[in-house]
Amino acid sequence: MKISKLYFHIHYCNWKDSHSPGNRLRKVARTLQHHAFLFFDKGKGNFTIGKKRYAIQEGRLFYVAPHVFHSLELDPKTPFCCLTVHFSYASVHFNDLQWEVKQETDILPLPSVQEVKDNYQVGDLFKKLVDSWNAKLPGYEFLAKTLLQQLLIALYQNNKRKDRNDSVALKVEKIIQYMHQNVTRKITLAELSEMTQLSPSYLSRMFKDITGYSVIGFFNKIKMDKAKELMMEGNKKVKEVAQALGFVDEFYFSRLFKRMEGISPSEFYSKNVHGL
Template sequence: MHIKNLFFHIHYCNSRQIHETRPFRRKVVRTLPHHELIFITGGSGDITVDQKKYSVKKGMLFYICPEVLHSIETSREEPIYFFSVHFSYAEVSFEEGKWAVRDEKKMLPIQPAQELKDYYPIEDIFKKLVDTWNAKLPGYEFITKTILQQLLVALYQNKRRQNPNYANSLKVERVIAYMHQHIQQRVTLPELSAVMHMSPFYLSRTFKIITGYSIIEYFNRIKIDKAKELIVEGDKKVKEVAQALGFTDEFYFSRIFKKVEGVSPSEFYRKNIHGF
């Protein structure tokens, strides 16, 4: 599951901040038919998720899955201050020229409760999300979906930085940068392994875990994105585009292009240049 394939629907956002004086319930026990993210900005109390109790602290993130029993109990003197977003999602992808919609997974890859480090950027995104929802200016539904995606990316990046294997993520980024620098060439796994000082097996495995693609698949996607730019410019034949990107076989290039885009290079040209 990749975040780029997730389509979100936001049911509502909520918050309580230190300057607010509106009444509040000291304890809430419930299950929800959708997902919820709660970011703690202050106060004291306990949140119980699936029979496990957590004392809240500023900077904590709670993730509530659908149909999971949970309770929120807040202090009378110092209520819990928070931002929250309630949402559902589906997995939507475009493969070989066709849309595919899959039922949502029961759970995103987020822990039920975690204490975030360096959480200030995440707090800023959460505030922007809730403020945009509450303001309800024209287009707010689309904008808040985009901000929610930004929030999930920020959470992923925060987790990645705290991961003991963060060094491997940096090496994968170096591999991708190397691909961009050598997009006109044919790059081999042994070559990349030598550059990264990793064994071919370990590099392949690490790359797949982090990106979801094999090295060849990822490099081909980079090449095809560049091919689309060259085709739209309209001054190169398919064979010339293939050669410019290191493909010695024009027909192999066309097969890869169709596998990624769902149409052949010539069809892509006609649709984007002539509109048919």
């Protein structure tokens, strides 16, 4: 089965958490006619797929195939956040100037449960997928299908990396924590290399393999997320936000923000703070 040959149809996406009306996700038992991914950003409980029972915990992603009975029961005392996407797919081929479409009946070659807590790329793609579906902006269906395909590729890669060196994964996690703690200043690859006792080239390669981002690219993403948070508070100008995040050059910060977010900081500020 080649992912590049698959054409997806998304039935719906959901984002449920402890504050959702009715909290109907707390207890579910059903059989679906399509595929589904469920990603728990937080929560505790039990998830049964077929005859196997799994513990629900932060950073676990479940895959439910069609016609497979499954049930979940969340701990009512523990806050939860669950993202889901429900989909079907067909295999599309182009041979001898003719299109051939086959409805796939096989299940995806993925385990029923994956640990993706340390895989930022998977969580980020899943959230973007659900956000784009719920926003319903022009072209959202095409965007959602593209994000689903990227998510599937990331899950394949995550599954292949399950036997990777755990000590390196822990060091990457340590780096991410360090980035969050030092988001207001500049950090260098040499600094992180010395901290983890890994060569710069090996660290760069493993960081990209685990997160899907370069070291600096990931740190800039954290900075841009923090920038949006600061601007949403409504009490800091763009120049002040740039300075608060360690950028000496306000214009460089603005160019970087626009390249990563698609709009300038001032446009983001106007649309999200003043609603212009």
